[in-house]
Amino acid sequence: MKFGISFFPTVGPADKDAYRHYAECLALVELAEELGYDHVKAVEHYFFEYGGYSPDPVTFLAAAAARTSRIRLVTGAVLPAFTHPIKLAAKLAMLDNISGGRLDAGFGRAFLPDEFAWFEVPIDESRSRFDEGVEACRRLWAEEDVEWRGTYHRFGPVTLLPRPFRQPHPPILVAAALTPSSCEAAGRNGYGLMLVPAINPREKVQDMLGLYRKAWADAGHEPGADVVHLSYNAYLAEDADEAFAGGDACSLRMNHAMRDAVAAWGRTRSDNYVGYENIVKKIAQHDFAGALADNRLLVGTPEQVTGQLRAIRDWFGDVTISLQVITGNPSYEDAVRTVRLFGEQVAPHFAD
């Protein structure tokens, strides 16, 4: 198994000024590299405390690239619905080169109705804009003299500069939240898959992974080369009670941040997002003990979290895990402790 750190901030100015936020995150990136973590990852969200300190993951990861030499840099995810594919392909190609080929380009559809409204993008175009955006980036990376005649963008023939470091293109990952057909499409296209197990029952995650892996195999992609990233809130301490108290507080804080961000699903329906109206209800039923018992978050002592990961490996196979160590606003010292305890005492049990 591989492990990384995912930066999903839930702070606003009242909690932490942004200068300190980025300084702490970059220090955590350096620590993660030192401890042998596989990757760092950053989200794209706007205005809400739910991810709002990370509106442009590429900007953050470019700084992270300049501070490191080995760790991989994952956009988790960039949102093609809100950025022109020329711009998106170009800045990701810059990051790929600045980092010497350490980019894994993760794309997402976005799922907050307010974000679509702010960018004046109809939410019912989510899937078609995503498909067009990812494919336009892929072609701009892999091909020369690209002529793009899509539904939303028309350009070319053009040859993207800079050419990406990795040929024909950086590894591509796609995010899926609740939608099984997204998993199938990822497998068929030979892309990696990013999932958030916390928001689905275990059986549903297993079904989605099954669809992904079957589509991967059916399309004839290299056996065993499929890539699955799972993100988990993580809070570790040497003392179990302290870990549970801290993990519970972070979980509750994340829940509150998410509540604001998804509130618009209470009055939004879209055939591009079947079932999302239930998110509001699910979040209202926040249950830390239940989530912990179902291994939907990684909280406890290093021994306890090692046990959780053994169960997760049994359920989901040899996946890549991204630890959300700042989500829910632990202190910086607590986040450092989580990264350190996990890297030193948990990860070695799962060395590939």
Next chain:
Amino acid sequence: MKFGISFFPTVGPADKDAYRHYAECLALVELAEELGYDHVKAVEHYFFEYGGYSPDPVTFLAAAAARTSRIRLVTGAVLPAFTHPIKLAAKLAMLDNISGGRLDAGFGRAFLPDEFAWFEVPIDESRSRFDEGVEACRRLWAEEDVEWRGTYHRFGPVTLLPRPFRQPHPPILVAAALTPSSCEAAGRNGYGLMLVPAINPREKVQDMLGLYRKAWADAGHEPGADVVHLSYNAYLAEDADEAFAGGDACSLRMNHAMRDAVAAWGRTRSDNYVGYENIVKKIAQHDFAGALADNRLLVGTPEQVTGQLRAIRDWFGDVTISLQVITGNPSYEDAVRTVRLFGEQVAPHFAD
């Protein structure tokens, strides 16, 4: 006077792979900081060798920020016509925080017809899109609960995250090429002004600066706080003949790159770009010796370039100079030499 390095690449894959390009540029950034330069700057251009290795200056400057601690970071310029103002304001605010307040946010209208075509933005909307983009960014930085009801974008009320490091907003600069009214608007708004003296007769530059400074004063902005950035191709060597040969070669190479990029002006007319159709003709009349005699580029020994700068100071006043040290594809060693000779033997004569 203050001095900086402006990264205006004119390379393509046949000249230099992008990994090496960014590695060299970041090494030059570190050298510039070490030698006491005021700033580094990066352009935004697409697809052409003329700037095409720099499609997203924020990505490059974020890496530069992470490698430095003092030097200022200038977008020279970002192009609001091609990026949604929410996205643009947000990534610039990230860079401002990541760098601890070292961002100077320079905005440009863009001027290559092909770039407008690729992004499907009518070139006749250039000025109105620029005005709306800059003002939307300024308000997103300076205000909370911003309601934007523009011609091209409508959103809000929203409060941008992250808040910029500098309050109420990072210093704003605007680029002007040939258009006097742009200079006047910059002065009236209290913004800095970025000019490229090489493309205008000295008298016209003086007129543009006069308009800018008069508008600044008339609007009641702080006397003497106006900011003027002038960019010059620069090539220095200890030996004069070597400097002229190298400077000539770079100038010619830049000229060729620019020729491709502006070719569309041969068949484009826009009332947003009066007189731009003459660019094609001007470039065809490339004359290194004439440009050197008019101090339109900085080429020579440290003593000779010191003399050029004394003339430039006499003509234009106490301006900030950005040296285009990689433009025209000098070898990396030659660019290092230019940065070093200028920083060690020229800049000290002009210490503020």
